[in-house]
Amino acid sequence: MGQNMLEVRHLCASFFTQKGEVKAVNDVSFEVPRGRIVGIVGESGCGKSMTVRSVMRLLKYPGKIVSGEVMLDGRDLMRLSGREMAAVRGAEVSMIFQDPMTSLNPVMKAGKQVSEAVRIHQHVSSEEAKRRTLEIFEAVGIPEPARRYDSYPHQLSGGLRQRVMIAMAMICRPKLLIADEPTTALDVTVEAQILRIMKNLCGTGTSVLIISHNLGVIAQICDYVYVMYAGRIVEQADTFTLFEHPMHPYTCGLLNAVASLRLGREKLDTIPGVVPNLLHLPEGCSFSLRCEKCSGICASKMPDLMKTGEGHMVRCHLSGKGGES
Amino acid sequence: MKYNILQRLLQAAAVLLGVALLIFVMLRIVPGNPIATMMGEHADAATIERMTAELGLDQPIPAQFCRYIADAFRGDFGTSYSLGKPVSQLMKAAFGNTLKLAVLAALFAWILGIGCGIIAAVRKNGVFDHLFMGVSLLGVSMPVFMVAMILQYVFAYHLHWLPISGTDSIKGFILPAVALGWNSAGSVSRLVRSTLLDILQEAYIDTARAKGRRQWGVLGIHALRNALLPVVTMMALQISSLLSGAVITETIFSINGIGRLAVQAISGRDIPLLQGTALFSTAVVILGNFLADCLYSVLDPRIRKEA
Numbered sequence: 105m106g107q108n109m110l111e112v113r114h115l116c117a118s119f120f121t122q123k124g125e126v127k128a129v130n131d132v133s134f135e136v137p138r139g140r141i142v143g144i145v146g147e148s149g150c151g152k153s154m155t156v157r158s159v160m161r162l163l164k165y166p167g168k169i170v171s172g173e174v175m176l177d178g179r180d181l182m183r184l185s186g187r188e189m190a191a192v193r194g195a196e197v198s199m200i201f202q203d204p205m206t207s208l209n210p211v212m213k214a215g216k217q218v219s220e221a222v223r224i225h226q227h228v229s230s231e232e233a234k235r236r237t238l239e240i241f242e243a244v245g246i247p248e249p250a251r252r253y254d255s256y257p258h259q260l261s262g263g264l265r266q267r268v269m270i271a272m273a274m275i276c277r278p279k280l281l282i283a284d285e286p287t288t289a290l291d292v293t294v295e296a297q298i299l300r301i302m303k304n305l306c307g308t309g310t311s312v313l314i315i316s317h318n319l320g321v322i323a324q325i326c327d328y329v330y331v332m333y334a335g336r337i338v339e340q341a342d343t344f345t346l347f348e349h350p351m352h353p354y355t356c357g358l359l360n361a362v363a364s365l366r367l368g369r370e371k372l373d374t375i376p377g378v379v380p381n382l383l384h385l386p387e388g389c390s391f392s393l394r395c396e397k398c399s400g401i402c403a404s405k406m407p408d409l410m411k412t413g414e415g416h417m418v419r420c421h422l423s424g425k426g427g428e429s
Numbered sequence: 430m431k432y433n434i435l436q437r438l439l440q441a442a443a444v445l446l447g448v449a450l451l452i453f454v455m456l457r458i459v460p461g462n463p464i465a466t467m468m469g470e471h472a473d474a475a476t477i478e479r480m481t482a483e484l485g486l487d488q489p490i491p492a493q494f495c496r497y498i499a500d501a502f503r504g505d506f507g508t509s510y511s512l513g514k515p516v517s518q519l520m521k522a523a524f525g526n527t528l529k530l531a532v533l534a535a536l537f538a539w540i541l542g543i544g545c546g547i548i549a550a551v552r553k554n555g556v557f558d559h560l561f562m563g564v565s566l567l568g569v570s571m572p573v574f575m576v577a578m579i580l581q582y583v584f585a586y587h588l589h590w591l592p593i594s595g596t597d598s599i600k601g602f603i604l605p606a607v608a609l610g611w612n613s614a615g616s617v618s619r620l621v622r623s624t625l626l627d628i629l630q631e632a633y634i635d636t637a638r639a640k641g642r643r644q645w646g647v648l649g650i651h652a653l654r655n656a657l658l659p660v661v662t663m664m665a666l667q668i669s670s671l672l673s674g675a676v677i678t679e680t681i682f683s684i685n686g687i688g689r690l691a692v693q694a695i696s697g698r699d700i701p702l703l704q705g706t707a708l709f710s711t712a713v714v715i716l717g718n719f720l721a722d723c724l725y726s727v728l729d730p731r732i733r734k735e736a
Contacts, residue, residue, distance in 0.1 A: 162639060194639060211728065211729055217636075220640065225641055256731070272636070273640075
């Protein structure tokens with residue numbers, strides 16, 4: 105048994121559109137160690153959702169995985185048949201989605217949707233499935249589990265729905281939980297509760313991969329962070345290092361753009377420009393067009409991920425010489 | 430929920446009464462004397478007057494209406510002028526045929542329409558999708574009489590598989606049912622396809638797949654029930670229009686159903702019969718809508734009122 109629960113190697117996934125291939129995930133490698141919480145952060149359209157959906161092999165048309173390995177606990181998910189993959193989903197890897205308002209089937213009782221997950225993967229009676237559902241409802245902090253079991257999604261609040269989603273994802277005790285912006289649609293107090301639940305679950309042996317554009321969420325619960333930009337990983341480090349010593353100009357920009365109560369700034373710093381069109385990426389570094397420190401080599405050559413410290417990698421020609429601001 | 434149903438039933442009764450009044454008044458203000466039509470050219474004025482009095486047509490319209498409604502509650506819709514039999518009896522006989530035709534046509538339309546719609550949606554842009562949607566476009570756009578005549582030509586005249594018309598055996602209903610259901614099959618399959626395609630984009634479909642459901646499980650357990658909601662409304666409207674009589678189909682295949690009876694009543698200025706058939710069609714449409722509402726609230730918990 106390796107040390108990592110999930111290892112993704114050289115993953116490429118593209119949208120095949122009429123205008124051509126859009127390389128939304130471009131040679132991405134990362135890992136989730138056992139029992140740890142790993143975050144992927146980046147702005148909308150950087151390919152983070154596509155990356156984790158590739159792990160589940162749940163890409164939406166016209167998205168397709170082009171190449172790469174996804175090793176879950178030593179087994180390459182890319183080599184599984186559709187049937188085998190379906191048996192892995194929900195049992196070994198499960199996923200919760202961004203918007204709990206639309207992620208539950210509106211015509212099915214909440215409890216049924218959770219117990220369904222047990223009954224797909226394990227041969228248990230419906231009573232046993234219900235008993236386990238009530239148990240996990242209790243565990244994720246749903247008050248009055250018996251009553252909520254028979255509620256329909258529209259009768260539950262956003263926070264409760266996301267708890268139902270977590271219960272559904274966790275009921276088979278998966279090895280890995282993927283959370284795609286799990287708190288984006290929730291208000292801040294509920295966000296804190298949901299994050300606490302996820303952190304507790306992690307203690308029970310499940311590894312967690314969380315994606316977010318919210319650096320606050322990442323800082324609160326992640327052990328290790330990957331920063332994505334235009335389909336590539338541009339920086340990776342443990343959470344403390346990343347927040348204290350960011351190297352990539354993009355990461356610095358993101359951190360500077362966070363609203364803070366402490367500094368008496370009038371206006372938020374922003375990163376100039378917009379995310380480049382993935383169909384027409386600049387020849388060199390994909391961030392070069394927006395980078396304040398852009399120099400000659402940046403416009404002509406894509407930098408490699410380079411190691412700058414223990415577990416700290418940066419994709420920047422300037423790393424180690426002034427990337428840090 | 431119970432209160433809701435009661436409320437809907439009362440509404441239905443009110444609509445029915447209103448429609449009865451409208452039909453009643455309209456039939457009496459259109460020009461032309463039904464008695465004169467009934468008696469033929471050679472009847473003299475005295476006879477016509479005597480008949481008018483006998484049938485109560487000389488009384489004021491409100492009085493006539495009250496009597497009509499009172500009789501209708503007892504199941505008496507008057508006696509047909511042209512056929513000389515009680516309207517209720519004529520309609521009962523005709524309804525048997527219309528019912529068989531409607532049920533067969535609906536079964537044909539829905540099984541075919543829902544089946545093809547699902548396959549077309551699942552294999553979007555595949556061979557079957559293009560084939561089914563092409564054929565269903567024909568289904569929606571071809572008039573009933575044309576389908577009917579093509580069917581008669583191929584299956585009755587050429588192949589001799591089925592009778593060309595008549596209702597002696599259930600076999601006689603097959604061609605008319607297909608001709609009548611053809612159109613509905615086309616619209617149902619197109620609606621099923623488009624709603625299902627929308628539903629398959631919903632986030633909860635991803636959730637279902639993420640918990641390990643395979644394609645047909647996702648479809649059968651999560652997508653279909655949501656996709657059927659608008660289809661149920663369409664089906665209710667279709668069955669009520671099928672049940673209230675298919676004039677063209679019944680005429681082409683010589684089936685003595687409600688539709689033909691209505692045509693007969695119109696051409697003969699047969700007021701009691703016309704009132705009877707019109708009222709019947711109204712009742713069937715109201716009932717169909719009522720059932721659709723009930724079914725809708727069974728299928729969709731969001732519509733149910735909090736108890």
